Amino acid sequence: MAGDRFFTTKVCDRCGRTLDGGRTMSMFNEQTICMDCAAKERERPDYKAACDAEIAAVRAGNRNFKGIGL
Numbered sequence: 195m196a197g198d199r200f201f202t203t204k205v206c207d208r209c210g211r212t213l214d215g216g217r218t219m220s221m222f223n224e225q226t227i228c229m230d231c232a233a234k235e236r237e238r239p240d241y242k243a244a245c246d247a248e249i250a251a252v253r254a255g256n257r258n259f260k261g262i263g264l
């Protein structure tokens with residue numbers, strides 16, 4: 195699901211900081227984000243809805259799910 199861009203991008207799509215400390219895919223959209231931004235996502239009240247939508251999409255065979263959006 196993560197494309198080559200996920201592995202080649204150098205800075206967080208959201209805050210612009212370096213990804214040297216780790217990177218992950220946003221649960222809400224297709225951004226590659228740093229661990230700080232990922233932690234902030236997990237604090238959002240709609241984080242579970244984003245997770246559920248992702249799981250449901252994969253289960254339905256949709257490997258290109260774009261996320262529910264921020």
Ligand SMILES: [Zn+2]
Pocket residue numbers: 206207208209210211227228229230231
């Ligand atoms: Zn970030």
